[in-house]
Amino acid sequence: MPRADLPRIRVGFPWWLRPFVMRGVDGITIGRRIYVVRHDEILLRHEIAHVQQIARAGFIRFYWTYVIEYFRNRRRGMSRHDAYRNISFEREAVAAEKRGIDI
Ligand SMILES: [Zn+2]
Numbered sequence: 001m002p003r004a005d006l007p008r009i010r011v012g013f014p015w016w017l018r019p020f021v022m023r024g025v026d027g028i029t030i031g032r033r034i035y036v037v038r039h040d041e042i043l044l045r046h047e048i049a050h051v052q053q054i055a056r057a058g059f060i061r062f063y064w065t066y067v068i069e070y071f072r073n074r075r076r077g078m079s080r081h082d083a084y085r086n087i088s089f090e091r092e093a094v095a096a097e098k099r100g101i102d103i
Contacts (some may be wrong), residue, residue, distance in 0.1 A: 007051045009034045009044065031059060042097045049096035053089050062089065 013021050013035050017028065027036040027043050029050040036043050054062045066087055073083035084090060 005032075007034050007048060008030045009036065009047075011036055011039060013037075029054065042067045045099075046097050049093035050089065053092065065089070 002082070004026075007029075013028065017035065021028065026038070026040075027034065027047045027100070029035075029047045031054060032051055032053065034044070034047040036047060050062075060063045066089055069089075070083050073086050078086060085094070093096065
């Protein structure tokens with residue numbers, strides 16, 4: 001039986017999530033569930049960092065902060081890509097891609 005405290009990883013996005021997936025998105029994490037377009041160690045490190053952030057910040061606060069920071073960055077004149085890359089959770093997850101993660 002899978003441990004409840006470990007992330008669940010699935011390749012491919014579920015049908016109900018597909019309408020919300022923007023072009024170029026390689027992975028989405030919802031709580032402890034990770035959806036990726038391919039098995040890739042760097043991508044999984046990134047998404048696992050999000051799982052840890054969600055556990056640390058709490059589900060609601062994580063997504064709330066994520067969206068607020070995105071729109072704040074857009075208001076400051078950043079492109080969509082830059083606004084996304086400059087979300088604090090994204091910067092931390094990108095750093096984790098290189099560093100590796102202890103789980
Ligand atoms: Zn991310």
